[in-house]
Structure formats: structure tokens, C-alpha cells
Amino acid sequence: MAAVNRDPRTAPHGMRNDALLAVALAALATALGLVGDHGLQPDALGWTLLLAAHVALVWRRRSPVLVMLVALACVAPYHALDNNHTAPIPATMVVLYTIAATGTVRRTLLTGTTVLGATLIINAVTNPDGVLEILRISGWIVAVLFLGIDVRYYRQYVASIVERAVRAERTREEEARRRVAEERLRIARDLHDLLAHSITLIGVQTSVAAHVLAADPERLDRETVAKALDDIAGTCRAARGELRTTLEVLREHGSPDARGPLPGLDGVPDLVETARLAGARVEQTVRIRQAPPAVGAAVYRIVQEALTNAVRHAGPEPAVRVDLYEKDGALHLAVTDDGTGPPDAAQPGFGIVGMRERARSVGGSLDAGPRAQGGFEVAAVLPMTTLEGTG
Incomplete structure (x- = not known):
């Protein structure tokens, strides 16, 4: 054969x-x-x-x-x-x-x-006089020619099956590579958001403790120092737990989506409170309580990155506002600050790129840049109905 x-x-x-x-x-x-x-x-x-x-x-x-x-x-x-x-x-x-x-x-x-x-x-x-001989010879010639044609078509059929199998295998390999690339990108975004947020807060809280210790050694405010150190410890514990959840994906042998419960809209108040502990004067207006899990997770990460950037770049005790509301079947998100930080704060880095990718992952869009009246703004529009498997 x-x-x-x-x-x-x-x-x-x-x-x-x-x-x-x-x-x-x-x-x-x-x-x-x-x-x-x-x-x-x-x-x-x-x-x-x-x-x-x-x-x-x-x-x-x-x-x-x-x-x-x-x-x-x-x-x-x-x-x-x-x-x-x-x-x-x-x-x-x-x-x-x-x-x-x-x-x-x-x-x-x-x-x-x-x-x-x-x-x-x-x-x-x-x-x-050999009429029968003529018929016999003609029959053999026709039979051999038809046999060759049949074998030729059979070979073409087998070749088409093999080609389809090769294309299917190549498609599966490309799909596997695409999924691996998407998963690596997702993990990179999660690690960036987590580590940037936690390290920024730890840096701010450490600066507070150092300032209290150096301000007046004779009249040490032990209560303030203890609170700053407790805040640092709490931030480290939260970061360690979230980092463990993220890294478990790398050890998961089953479905790549088995990543545990994702933070959503209910985690936004905790982000706001953490930013306040870091010295930011944050006001929030949340007029929506429920959203699809993928949209909620995207909102959480975008707010987390926006608050981290505000604490890092908007100067001491920045005024920050977080607005969340639903309009025309979409979730609207805006995080603004008064922008007294360094002028290079608006330069796009991995954080802004990651926020845009998270918005696109649920079919939304995001804009980030300086405001005309001063300060910086992150604005996103996320549809409340996402495609299956996104996020």
C-alpha cells in the first residue's frame, strides 16, 4: 500500500x-x-x-x-x-x-x-482474420489505462488527506503557541500590576516611617511608626497571597483558566483605602455594583495600576478621583489626579500598555494622558457583555 x-x-x-x-x-x-x-x-x-x-x-x-x-x-x-x-x-x-x-x-x-x-x-x-485477438488486446489496453487513472486519483486523494492532516496539525501547533503567548502576556500583566502596586505602597509607607524616625528622635511617635510598619506588613501579606495565586497558574496541569477567583468591583474599595494609606486623597463614586467577572477583573487591574501611577508620579498627597458608572450598556471608568508630579509621568510604559490590553481583552477601549487643566486621566469604556472566554 x-x-x-x-x-x-x-x-x-x-x-x-x-x-x-x-x-x-x-x-x-x-x-x-x-x-x-x-x-x-x-x-x-x-x-x-x-x-x-x-x-x-x-x-x-x-x-x-x-x-x-x-x-x-x-x-x-x-x-x-x-x-x-x-x-x-x-x-x-x-x-x-x-x-x-x-x-x-x-x-x-x-x-x-x-x-x-x-x-x-x-x-x-x-x-x-483475428477479430477476437483485436478485442482481447484492446480490452487489456483499456483496462490497464483505467487502472493507472484510478491509482492516480487514489494517490491524489491520499495526498489531500495527508495535506489536510498536516494543515490541521500546524493549526493546532499555532493555536497552542498563541495560547502560550497569551498566557505569558496575562501573567506578565498580573505580575506587573501586583508588584508595581505593592512595591510603590511599600516604598511610600517606608518613607513615612523613616520620616517619623528622623523628624524628632527625642519625641518618637511610636504609634505612627508602628502603624506604618503594620501597613507595610499588611501590604506584603496581600502581595504574597496574590503572587501565590498568580504563580499557581504556572504549576497548573489542567485548564489554563483555573486561576482561582479573580478580584472584581468588590475589590475597588480596598484599592482606594490602600491608596489613602499611601498618602493619596482619594474620592470615589461607584454607581455600579455588578459586572461580568471578566469586566470586573479588568476594572480592578486598571484602577490598581492607575492609583499606583498616581501615588508614584502625582506628587505628595495627590488628589485622586475614581468614577465608575454604567451608561448605554457599557461600564465607564475614570481615574484622575491633580498631576503635580514630574513631567515624564505621562510617558507610556508597561503600565499604560497593560491597561490598554486589559481593556481590549474584554472588547473595550482605554485612553490615558495628561488633562488640559492639569493632572493625568485614565478613562476606559468596557462593554457589559463580553465574548465567552475573554478576560
């Missing part, structure tokens, strides 16, 4: 195999010639023409039409000289099969017509 399924023109060691086939067919033709057909045996010229027709079979895969012409040039005079008519038949059938199995239907029909015409002419000259 492997030999039938494979295109003979691409088979390994094709010329060597054809040489062996030519030797075998020549031996068979010799045996048939010696047995005799109605007492006929080839003479010296007949043997020369018969064996010369078999030599051409060595190149039947490379140039089947040329091989057929050479074989006809040898076989036609062989039959015309009334030599043994059975001996060349196996080689002739192999040549006809090769033409049909490797060429187009049009070429096969043209070849069959040519061979049949030459056969009928030769048989009419050498054996005018």
Missing part, C-alpha cells in the same frame, strides 16, 4: 528499482519468446528489438512519454516482422500504466488512442 500511495516520481531509489523491473520483464519476455506463440520465435532482429524495448523501461518514471515512444519504435517493427506477439505484452502494459498513473487524463486518452491505433493497424496487416 505504501508503494501504491506514493507518487512513483518521488519514490526513493526509483531508477534502481526500474532497472530491476526492466531486467525481470526482459527475463519474462525471453521466457515467453522461447515458449513460442503458435510456433513463432523471434529471430536475431526480433530479439534485438524486444530487449531494446525493455532497456528504455529504466527511465519510465523520469520520461514516461519518451519511454513509450521508444518502446513503440521497437515493438511496432517487432510485431510487423511477425515475431512472437506475446513476449512484449508485459513491458507494453507497464509503460501504459506509467503513462496513466503519472499523467493527466487527457494525455492518457491520447496515448491510449495512439497505442490502440498502432495495434489495430499492425494486427490488421499481420493477422487480418
Whole structure:
């Protein structure tokens, strides 16, 4: 079946195999010639023409039409000289099969017509009364040609199945690579949001503790220092828990979406309170309580990154406002600050890029940049109906 399924023109060691086939067919033709057909045996010229027709079979895969012409040039005079008519038949059938199995239907029909015409002419000259012989020869020629055509179409069918299987496998590999890339990007966003937020808060709280310790060593405000240290410890515990949840995805052997409960709208007040502990004067207006889990998670991460940027870049005790409301079937989010921080705070970095990616992941959009009246603003519009599997 492997030999039938494979295109003979691409088979390994094709010329060597054809040489062996030519030797075998020549031996068979010799045996048939010696047995005799109605007492006929080839003479010296007949043997020369018969064996010369078999030599051409060595190149039947490379140039089947040329091989057929050479074989006809040898076989036609062989039959015309009334030599043994059975001996060349196996080689002739192999040549006809090769033409049909490797060429187009049009070429096969043209070849069959040519061979049949030459056969009928030769048989009419050498054996005018052999009507049954003509029918028998014609039937074998037609049968061999149809066999070659059938094998050719079967090979094309097998090749199409293999090609579809290869394309399907390539598609699966590309899909797997895409999913891996998306998961890596998601983990990178989560780690950036978590670490940037936590490290910023820890830095601010540490600065508060250091300021209290250095302000008046003689009158140490132990209560303020203790509170700052407790805030640092609480931030570290929260960061450690969220980091553990994020890293569990890397060890998960099942579904890549098994990442535990995602923070949502209910986590926004905690973000606001944490920013207040870091020194920001945050006001919030939340006029929506429920949203799809993916949208809620995107809102949480966007607010987290926006508040982190405000605490980091908007200067000491920045005034920050968080607005959340629903309008026209979409969730509108805005985080603004008074922007007294350094002028390079508006330069886009991984944080802003991550916020935009989170908005796009649920089919929304996000704009971030300085305001005309001063300060910085992050504004997002997220649809309340997300596609399945997003987020």
C-alpha cells in the first residue's frame, strides 16, 4: 500500500528499482519468446528489438512519454516482422500504466488512442482474420489505462488527506503557541500590576516611617511608626497571597483558566483605602455594583495600576478621583489626579500598555494622558457583555 500511495516520481531509489523491473520483464519476455506463440520465435532482429524495448523501461518514471515512444519504435517493427506477439505484452502494459498513473487524463486518452491505433493497424496487416485477438488486446489496453487513472486519483486523494492532516496539525501547533503567548502576556500583566502596586505602597509607607524616625528622635511617635510598619506588613501579606495565586497558574496541569477567583468591583474599595494609606486623597463614586467577572477583573487591574501611577508620579498627597458608572450598556471608568508630579509621568510604559490590553481583552477601549487643566486621566469604556472566554 505504501508503494501504491506514493507518487512513483518521488519514490526513493526509483531508477534502481526500474532497472530491476526492466531486467525481470526482459527475463519474462525471453521466457515467453522461447515458449513460442503458435510456433513463432523471434529471430536475431526480433530479439534485438524486444530487449531494446525493455532497456528504455529504466527511465519510465523520469520520461514516461519518451519511454513509450521508444518502446513503440521497437515493438511496432517487432510485431510487423511477425515475431512472437506475446513476449512484449508485459513491458507494453507497464509503460501504459506509467503513462496513466503519472499523467493527466487527457494525455492518457491520447496515448491510449495512439497505442490502440498502432495495434489495430499492425494486427490488421499481420493477422487480418483475428477479430477476437483485436478485442482481447484492446480490452487489456483499456483496462490497464483505467487502472493507472484510478491509482492516480487514489494517490491524489491520499495526498489531500495527508495535506489536510498536516494543515490541521500546524493549526493546532499555532493555536497552542498563541495560547502560550497569551498566557505569558496575562501573567506578565498580573505580575506587573501586583508588584508595581505593592512595591510603590511599600516604598511610600517606608518613607513615612523613616520620616517619623528622623523628624524628632527625642519625641518618637511610636504609634505612627508602628502603624506604618503594620501597613507595610499588611501590604506584603496581600502581595504574597496574590503572587501565590498568580504563580499557581504556572504549576497548573489542567485548564489554563483555573486561576482561582479573580478580584472584581468588590475589590475597588480596598484599592482606594490602600491608596489613602499611601498618602493619596482619594474620592470615589461607584454607581455600579455588578459586572461580568471578566469586566470586573479588568476594572480592578486598571484602577490598581492607575492609583499606583498616581501615588508614584502625582506628587505628595495627590488628589485622586475614581468614577465608575454604567451608561448605554457599557461600564465607564475614570481615574484622575491633580498631576503635580514630574513631567515624564505621562510617558507610556508597561503600565499604560497593560491597561490598554486589559481593556481590549474584554472588547473595550482605554485612553490615558495628561488633562488640559492639569493632572493625568485614565478613562476606559468596557462593554457589559463580553465574548465567552475573554478576560
